[in-house]
Amino acid sequence: MKKAMVKSLGTGLLLAALAAGCGPKKPVLHIYTWSDYVKPELVTRFEQENGCRVVIDTFDSNEAMYAKLKAGATGYDLLFPSSYMVKIMNEQGMLQKLNPEWLPNRKNMDPAYLAMAVDKEMEHSVPYTATITCLGYLGSRVENPEPTWAMLDRGDLKGRMTMLNDYRETIGSALKFLGYSLNTLDDGQLAEAKAVVLRWKKNLAKFENEQYKTGLASGEFLLTHGYSGDLMLVQSENEDIEIVVPREGTALSFDDMVIPATAQQTELAHRFINFILEPQVAAELTEYIYFLCPNEPSYALLSDEIREDPILFPPPEVVAKLEMIQDLGEGNVKYTQLWDEIKAGE
Amino acid sequence: MKPSRLPLVVTWAVLVFFYLPIAILVIQSFNSARFGGSWETTSLKWYRQLLNEPSIWHALTNTLIIAGTATLASMVLGTSAAFALHRYGGSRLQKLHYSLIYMPLVLPEILMGLSLLLFFVAVNVQLGLATIFIAHVTFCLSYVAMTVLARLQDFDFAIIEAAQDLGAGWWTTLWKVLVPMLAPGILAGGLLAFTLSIDDFVISFFVAGPGSTTLPIKIYSMIKYGSPPLINALSTLLLLVTFASVAASQHLTRKDRAAAA
Numbered sequence: 001m002k003k004a005m006v007k008s009l010g011t012g013l014l015l016a017a018l019a020a021g022c023g024p025k026k027p028v029l030h031i032y033t034w035s036d037y038v039k040p041e042l043v044t045r046f047e048q049e050n051g052c053r054v055v056i057d058t059f060d061s062n063e064a065m066y067a068k069l070k071a072g073a074t075g076y077d078l079l080f081p082s083s084y085m086v087k088i089m090n091e092q093g094m095l096q097k098l099n100p101e102w103l104p105n106r107k108n109m110d111p112a113y114l115a116m117a118v119d120k121e122m123e124h125s126v127p128y129t130a131t132i133t134c135l136g137y138l139g140s141r142v143e144n145p146e147p148t149w150a151m152l153d154r155g156d157l158k159g160r161m162t163m164l165n166d167y168r169e170t171i172g173s174a175l176k177f178l179g180y181s182l183n184t185l186d187d188g189q190l191a192e193a194k195a196v197v198l199r200w201k202k203n204l205a206k207f208e209n210e211q212y213k214t215g216l217a218s219g220e221f222l223l224t225h226g227y228s229g230d231l232m233l234v235q236s237e238n239e240d241i242e243i244v245v246p247r248e249g250t251a252l253s254f255d256d257m258v259i260p261a262t263a264q265q266t267e268l269a270h271r272f273i274n275f276i277l278e279p280q281v282a283a284e285l286t287e288y289i290y291f292l293c294p295n296e297p298s299y300a301l302l303s304d305e306i307r308e309d310p311i312l313f314p315p316p317e318v319v320a321k322l323e324m325i326q327d328l329g330e331g332n333v334k335y336t337q338l339w340d341e342i343k344a345g346e
Numbered sequence: 347m348k349p350s351r352l353p354l355v356v357t358w359a360v361l362v363f364f365y366l367p368i369a370i371l372v373i374q375s376f377n378s379a380r381f382g383g384s385w386e387t388t389s390l391k392w393y394r395q396l397l398n399e400p401s402i403w404h405a406l407t408n409t410l411i412i413a414g415t416a417t418l419a420s421m422v423l424g425t426s427a428a429f430a431l432h433r434y435g436g437s438r439l440q441k442l443h444y445s446l447i448y449m450p451l452v453l454p455e456i457l458m459g460l461s462l463l464l465f466f467v468a469v470n471v472q473l474g475l476a477t478i479f480i481a482h483v484t485f486c487l488s489y490v491a492m493t494v495l496a497r498l499q500d501f502d503f504a505i506i507e508a509a510q511d512l513g514a515g516w517w518t519t520l521w522k523v524l525v526p527m528l529a530p531g532i533l534a535g536g537l538l539a540f541t542l543s544i545d546d547f548v549i550s551f552f553v554a555g556p557g558s559t560t561l562p563i564k565i566y567s568m569i570k571y572g573s574p575p576l577i578n579a580l581s582t583l584l585l586l587v588t589f590a591s592v593a594a595s596q597h598l599t600r601k602d603r604a605a606a607a
Contacts, residue, residue: 030556035567055557056401058567068552071460072467075556210569217381230571237380 027052029268032059033080034255039288046275052268069094074262077269083254086125087118087327095124096259102270105277113294116324117254125256126273129229129291132322133169133251134311136216136231137223139242147244149177151223152200160222162215163200165207167339168325169251170197173225176249182323185331190338197342207343216241227253228311229291236290243311249321255291286312372585375578392579399576405564406580412475412560413543416482421536423483424490425528431491432498450485451492458485459552466553473555481553482543489542490535497531 059065062085172182174193215221235241282295379386547562
């Protein structure tokens with residue numbers, strides 16, 4: 001009885017294995033990205049146009065993704081890290097050079113944004129979305145709003161404000177408020193910025209990176225420091241939320257598409273990047289995720305509401321004051337020390 | 347002396363503390379607002395959207411497959427480990443064995459996750475469901491072993507000897523005497539292992555391969571940028587299934603419990 005069972009089980013497994021091996025296999029593209037970051041309909045379209053399957057895995061932070069890949073995890077063909085992480089990964093030799101012949105649509109990239117990117121020639125990365133850090137507030141609860149970092153000094157909002165729990169973003173906003181570059185290494189300027197942040201800290205409820213959106217929507221917070229895409233997402237649900245870009249200037253960040261050195265489906269990955277760079281696709285993406293895809297021909301295809309949005313398309317004087325957060329190498333220590341002092345200080 | 351009401355009050359306070367967040371989770375799943383700050387309209391919108399979200403179901407399937415298989419494997423391995431530890435506990439080998447079994451219980455998860463990843467990379471194993479399975483068995487078996495070991499302390503080995511006296515071979519002794527007596531301990535350990543496996547995030551994140559995202563990983567990445575109420579809806583469904591199965595098992599065993607009482 002037992003022998004018969006083992007025999008039949010064995011044959012069954014063998015048949016299953018053979019069956020799995022047969023038949024035409026579609027190539028599979030493995031993408032590692034943020035949650036909800038690519039419109040599903042676009043993925044389906046890409047699958048149909050290229051006769052392949054796309055498997056999307058998600059991560060929650062650049063650092064976690066980096067740790068995993070650095071430790072040796074393979075199998076991903078396309079990654080979507082933020083640009084500061086791209087620089088680090090490139091220096092570690094974790095990325096492949098992109099083949100420009102396979103990316104004919106790269107000419108669609110908006111030169112104004114490309115000029116601010118780290119990898120201007122798109123040698124190893126192509127910008128996916130651009131986002132600016134701004135202030136979001138509840139229009140009905142905040143009187144006399146002004147597009148400036150000085151809003152964080154207001155006593156009437158004391159205890160109902162948050163700032164990002166990111167040392168570069170928060171110290172950077174203080175530097176911008178004072179008129180300095182947010183990549184400065186000048187000790188005097190940094191000391192001034194520290195004083196400003198400590199002053200703002202008295203008004204803060206907390207430093208928060210994710211829950212400020214829900215806090216703003218529920219009225220727990222009246223003024224939050226956050227990313228344009230996230231704030232626009234909450235704004236689409238809650239009409240009362242207003243967003244302003246401070247006139248002193250703010251941080252610009254990109255999320256890029258990169259191909260890891262260990263990728264298997266290199267050509268398919270290139271085709272996906274090229275697909276994203278099509279104007280129609282970029283326009284649909286911008287409308288779906290509320291982050292700007294810096295694709296010039298796509299702007300004409302956007303709806304009026306999106307095209308005239310001052311956060312996605314800030315006026316030229318604001319664009320002139322945008323700055324990318326650069327990796328400062330050794331100089332990073334100054335900022336981390338400052339952040340420790342701010343967090344511990346009163 | 348009048349009986350104090352304090353125990354009752356404390357019990358209610360603890361129950362409320364445990365269940366109020368879950369109740370809010372369930373209630374919010376019927377709120378059509380994406381960021382739950384205020385009540386928009388009462389609707390089944392998220393349940394409908396859940397049906398069209400293949401990535402979540404894929405993650406749930408992965409989680410259940412891994413939890414199921416890891417639980418079975420760790421029940422077998424954990425019981426054997428506990429038996430060896432109890433029977434031959436004095437020897438130096440078993441003392442070493444005990445500290446090895448104990449280690450996953452006290453090691454930080456991130457250490458385990460990262461070291462398992464480095465190990466898999468070193469032996470050139472492709473990351474995927476299999477690697478998550480191996481990782482989960484590693485820590486689940488410790489929990490099962492500890493639970494069964496506790497149960498073995500009260501175990502009277504005279505019964506085994508009696509069975510052998512009566513002519514039972516080792517296979518019969520195992521399945522007809524040992525396992526039924528240890529069954530409550532093994533099942534308790536198995537349930538614990540199942541829960542831990544479903545819940546695990548850190549270790550799974552590091553050893554998951556492309557396409558083998560588990561539910562905790564998916565949920566965690568949705569906090570950054572996604573629709574949290576979808577998870578509320580999924581959790582409510584999972585809660586319904588759990589409560590239904592517990593109610594069913596209570597109903598099925600009520601005669602046994604009445605007989606025992």
